[in-house]
Amino acid sequence: MKKIIFSLLLTMGAIHTASAVEGNADAGKTKAAMCGACHGATGLNPSPTYPNLAGQKAAYIAKQLADFKSGARTDMMMAPMAANLSEQDMADLAAYFSVQKRVSEQAAASDDSSAPAATASAGSVAIVTSTSAKAIYAGDVKSGHEKSAMCASCHGADGNSLIAMYPKLAGQSANYIAKQLADFKSGNRVDPVMVGMVAALSAQDMNDLAAYFAVQTPTAGQAEGSDIGHKLYFGGDVNKGITACVACHGVKGKGMAQAGFPALAGQNAAYLKKQIASFRDGSRGNDRNSMMRNIAIKLSDNDIDELVKYMSSLK
Numbered sequence: 001m002k003k004i005i006f007s008l009l010l011t012m013g014a015i016h017t018a019s020a021v022e023g024n025a026d027a028g029k030t031k032a033a034m035c036g037a038c039h040g041a042t043g044l045n046p047s048p049t050y051p052n053l054a055g056q057k058a059a060y061i062a063k064q065l066a067d068f069k070s071g072a073r074t075d076m077m078m079a080p081m082a083a084n085l086s087e088q089d090m091a092d093l094a095a096y097f098s099v100q101k102r103v104s105e106q107a108a109a110s111d112d113s114s115a116p117a118a119t120a121s122a123g124s125v126a127i128v129t130s131t132s133a134k135a136i137y138a139g140d141v142k143s144g145h146e147k148s149a150m151c152a153s154c155h156g157a158d159g160n161s162l163i164a165m166y167p168k169l170a171g172q173s174a175n176y177i178a179k180q181l182a183d184f185k186s187g188n189r190v191d192p193v194m195v196g197m198v199a200a201l202s203a204q205d206m207n208d209l210a211a212y213f214a215v216q217t218p219t220a221g222q223a224e225g226s227d228i229g230h231k232l233y234f235g236g237d238v239n240k241g242i243t244a245c246v247a248c249h250g251v252k253g254k255g256m257a258q259a260g261f262p263a264l265a266g267q268n269a270a271y272l273k274k275q276i277a278s279f280r281d282g283s284r285g286n287d288r289n290s291m292m293r294n295i296a297i298k299l300s301d302n303d304i305d306e307l308v309k310y311m312s313s314l315k
């Protein structure tokens with residue numbers, strides 16, 4: 001009997017040890033949500049900056065992630081992504097990407113450079129109402145333009161608000177704008193002004209408005225920049241556990257349109273400051289998986305001021 005129990009324990013122990021590093025592709029799929037912004041949802045992104053992960057050997061992927069985490073392999077973008085991954089997370093992610101197909105979905109994979117090119121040069125502002133955007137966005141740019149008349153007094157006719165408390169919408173990710181409008185309507189994001197603006201909007205209206213503002217050209221920011229903010233934005237703060245903003249908001253602050261990560265470049269400083277403070281005190285809580293709240297809670301007032309100066313100065 002003792003022997004049986006002993007071997008049973010051994011077996012359980014063996015299973016346990018194995019499961020600690022054996023990946024589960026389904027679990028990995030959920031955890032891959034953050035990776036999709038750069039690597040594509042199934043690990044394929046035609047952009048030359050990001051390696052394809054689809055069909056890569058699982059053991060290789062897991063080792064790279066461990067190396068990014070330990071610092072044995074250094075990369076500005078991957079370091080913050082790997083920093084919070086457990087061994088199990090790495091195994092799950094590796095399992096998920098390794099079973100994805102290498103080529104078939106290549107064409108459908110996301111690429112920010114396929115977004116419609118800005119039409120106006122900085123300074124002169126052109127309102128865009130006809131573009132190939134229809135093929136990319138769920139909304140219609142022309143009808144969005146018509147419906148945007150009531151937004152112009154605060155956000156500007158072309159989405160470049162001149163008033164510090166009102167966010168610029170020009171060039172913002174369409175996915176992101178549509179989500180915000182839906183969130184204001186559902187009460188998931190609370191603002192006394194915007195709630196009245198969205199009350200009568202249908203889902204189609206939101207998509208149209210989002211498409212219209214997304215294809216406008218943002219004006220350059222006014223802030224003077226900040227070296228401290230620049231450092232935090234790109235490097236985060238390992239000691240305080242602050243994930244680098246660049247991971248989700250992009251090298252130039254343009255966000256990740258496909259993932260719905262908002263552009264911050266050139267955004268009005270007062271608005272940015274209010275949003276980070278709201279994520280920090282929880283009064284804004286419409287970020288999926290508390291992505292922003294978890295970061296904002298670790299930022300000091302000074303961190304926020306410097307970050308805002310930096311982001312708002314980006315072109």
Ligand code: HEC
Pocket residue numbers: 031032034035036037038039049050051053060061062064065074075077078081082093246247248
């Ligand atoms: C902000 C963009 C970004 C995000 C988000 C991101 N990565 Fe990466 N990843 C990169 C870049 C850039 C490289 C190439 C690094 C280099 O040049 O060494 C890379 C490299 C890798 C590699 C090494 C591939 C190879 O062939 O050596 C793996 C594995 C990887 N990423 C996995 C992930 C996983 C898993 C996630 C999500 C948890 C993720 N990445 C999120 C940008 C990103």
Ligand code: HEC
Pocket residue numbers: 147148150151152153154155165166167168169177180181190191193194197198209262274
């Ligand atoms: C009376 C002024 C006013 C009008 C008119 C107005 N807005 Fe707003 N909007 C605001 C304010 C103020 C905020 C910032 C709310 C906050 O601080 O959270 C905002 C925020 C937003 C945001 C979130 C932006 C971001 O970066 O998260 C979107 C999207 C938006 N408005 C779209 C619209 C659209 C579309 C219309 C027209 C249908 C409109 N707004 C009309 C004042 C206005």
Ligand code: HEC
Pocket residue numbers: 034167179232233242243244245246247248249260261262263264272275276286287288291292295307
């Ligand atoms: C893991 C991804 C991720 C990282 C890292 C990240 N953010 Fe965000 N951020 C988001 C998402 C997602 C949203 C939009 C949430 C929503 O409303 O849907 C957001 C929203 C914001 C907004 C509000 C934008 C607007 O138009 O209202 C600001 C400001 C912001 N982030 C600043 C930062 C700063 C500063 C850092 C670095 C200290 C950072 N973020 C790091 C994902 C991230």
